[in-house]
Every structure is written in C-alpha cells, then in structure tokens.
Amino acid sequence: MDDKYPEYNDEESPSAEYPYLRNWLKVNNRVSGDFVSNHFLIWIDILGYKNNADCPFGETYNPESLKRVNSYLQKIADAYEFAIDLYKNAMGEDPKIRIFSDNNLLYCKLYQDHTDLENIIKLMSIASGIQWVMTGASKILVRGAATIGLFYSNDQFVYGPALIEAYKLETKASIYPRILVSDNLLEYLEAQRNGDMAFDDLYQGLLLKDVDGLYCIDGLYPMYGSHECLSKYGENLVILRESYVDKNEKLKGMMNYTISKFNEFCEKEHVDSKIDLL
Numbered sequence: 687m688d689d690k691y692p693e694y695n696d697e698e699s700p701s702a703e704y705p706y707l708r709n710w711l712k713v714n715n716r717v718s719g720d721f722v723s724n725h726f727l728i729w730i731d732i733l734g735y736k737n738n739a740d741c742p743f744g745e746t747y748n749p750e751s752l753k754r755v756n757s758y759l760q761k762i763a764d765a766y767e768f769a770i771d772l773y774k775n776a777m778g779e780d781p782k783i784r785i786f787s788d789n790n791l792l793y794c795k796l797y798q799d800h801t802d803l804e805n806i807i808k809l810m811s812i813a814s815g816i817q818w819v820m821t822g823a824s825k826i827l828v829r830g831a832a833t834i835g836l837f838y839s840n841d842q843f844v845y846g847p848a849l850i851e852a853y854k855l856e857t858k859a860s861i862y863p864r865i866l867v868s869d870n871l872l873e874y875l876e877a878q879r880n881g882d883m884a885f886d887d888l889y890q891g892l893l894l895k896d897v898d899g900l901y902c903i904d905g906l907y908p909m910y911g912s913h914e915c916l917s918k919y920g921e922n923l924v925i926l927r928e929s930y931v932d933k934n935e936k937l938k939g940m941m942n943y944t945i946s947k948f949n950e951f952c953e954k955e956h957v958d959s960k961i962d963l964l
Contacts, residue, residue, distance in 0.1 A: 723837070727852050731830055731856055732790075735787070738755070776809075776811065777805065822919035827863040830866070831866045834848065837849055867903065906948065916955065916957055923945065
C-alpha cells in the first residue's frame with residue numbers, strides 16, 4: 687500500500703478495540719468489505735444553532751417564536767440544498783453528505799489513484815461554497831475541519847478515527863468560523879504539487895494560511911473576481927454584525943474574525959467595502 691495513506695490492518699484497526707461493536711455490525715449485516723478504508727472528510731458545525739433553533743413550548747409558547755425558528759431552519763435547509771446540488775454537479779453522483787442537527791459531514795472514498803486529488807479539491811470547493819452561502823446569504827456562521835484517514839459508512843452508520851479527528855480538530859482548534867485543514871491532509875496536498883500551474887493556482891486559492899499559522903479552506907474563494915457578490919456579502923455581514931453587538935467577548939471575537947477576513951479579501955480584490963469591527 688502507498689505510504690501516503692494510513693496502513694489498514696484488520697487485526698490492528700481501530701475497530702479491533704471495539705469487539706462488541708464489530709460483532710454487532712457483522713451479525714446485523716452492517717459491514718461489507720473492509721470495515722474501514724481511507725476517506726477524505728469535512729466536518730462542519732453550525733455556530734449558534736442551539737440558541738436560534740430553541741423554541742419554547744407549553745405555557746410559554748408563542749407564534750412569533752415558532753416563526754423565528756422556522757425562518758432560521760429554512761435558511762439552513764436552503765444552504766444544504768445548495769450544498770447537495772454542488773456535490774451532484776461536481777462529483778457526478780448522489781451526495782455523500784450526512785446532516786444531523788447542527789452538523790454536516792461531507793466525505794468521499796480514496797482509491798489511491800488519479801481521482802483522489804480531483805475529488806478532494808472538488809469537496810474542498812463545495813465546503814468553501816457552503817461557508818459562503820451560510821455566512822453571505824443565510825447570515826449564519828459555521829466552523830469545521832477537513833482531514834483524511836480511516837472511515838466507514840453505510841445507510842445507517844458512520845464510524846472511524848478520521849471522523850473523530852475531524853470532530854476534535856473542529857471543537858478544540860478551529861476556535862473561529864473557519865474550516866481547518868489537518869496536518870496529514872496538508873502533507874498529502876503538498877506532496878501532489880508537481881509544477882501543474884492549474885492545480886497550484888486552485889490549491890493556493892482554496893487554502894488560506896491563517897494568522898496562527900494553521901491552514902483553512904478559504905470561505906471567500908467563490909467571490910474572486912465577483913465584486914457584485916462581494917458587495918452583497920458585505921451587506922449581509924453588516925446585518926449579521928448587528929446581531930452580535932450585545933454578545934459576550936468570545937462571540938464578538940468570532941464575528942470580528944469573520945469581518946477581518948472579509949476586509950482582507952476586499953483589500954486583495956481592491957474593493958472599498960470594508961466593515962468596522964465590533
């Protein structure tokens with residue numbers, strides 16, 4: 687097996703640590719072929735979901751609360767529809783997207799051939815588009831992480847160390863509204879750079895080295911060269927900014943991070959649409 691991927695060994699695999707789980711899966715015909723195989727994963731978390739989707743019922747119920755929550759959930763549904771359409775158009779197949787509560791998981795299997803890099807780039811572009819639509823159109827902040835590693839899925843079940851790594855990276859390291867790129871994914875992408883200008887341009891456009899030295903997927907990538915979209919994005923960002931005025935310092939920091947990235951992008955694109963920080 688190519689050493690650029692983790693070695694899979696049935697006896698030493700992570701599933702070997704969970705004999706009951708593995709036995710249950712086998713008995714219930716939940717496993718076909720290898721229990722886990724190499725995948726590319728992107729885990730996305732919707733920030734502020736609990737507060738915005740919380741609707742009091744019973745004696746405290748009121749129609750306005752339900753209307754507010756319905757509007758919020760519709761924005762998320764629209765963004766997910768956009769993501770699914772992007773996936774179908776880019777990947778040419780039904781989407782491998784799992785949506786549950788405030789989380790979104792996108793993934794594709796890696797076959798150790800020329801399709802791997804192409805599919806990784808496509809999925810990263812889709813993740814960038816999700817950030818763009820969520821923030822710029824739906825006025826919702828998201829955070830996440832992307833990685834490669836061992837993973838398993840079927841119609842009812844997802845499992846694997848890559849999923850755990852993506853979750854931990856999002857919850858412990860992302861901090862701000864961004865989709866971080868894991869070290870092993872970054873190493874893989876760096877190894878693919880062979881002087882291909884088209885790939886290098888896309889690679890450099892999609893990946894952004896942040897102020898803390900970590901790499902993330904650029905959520906503003908879809909707006910390169912589109913000043914009209916950039917202007918509309920800025921207008922919605924101002925509206926979103928106002929909803930954070932009375933928030934705590936941690937949440938204000940998240941909003942200021944998003945504004946700062948927008949301002950940097952405007953400067954790069956020579957567009958005078960900068961927004962004041964909170």
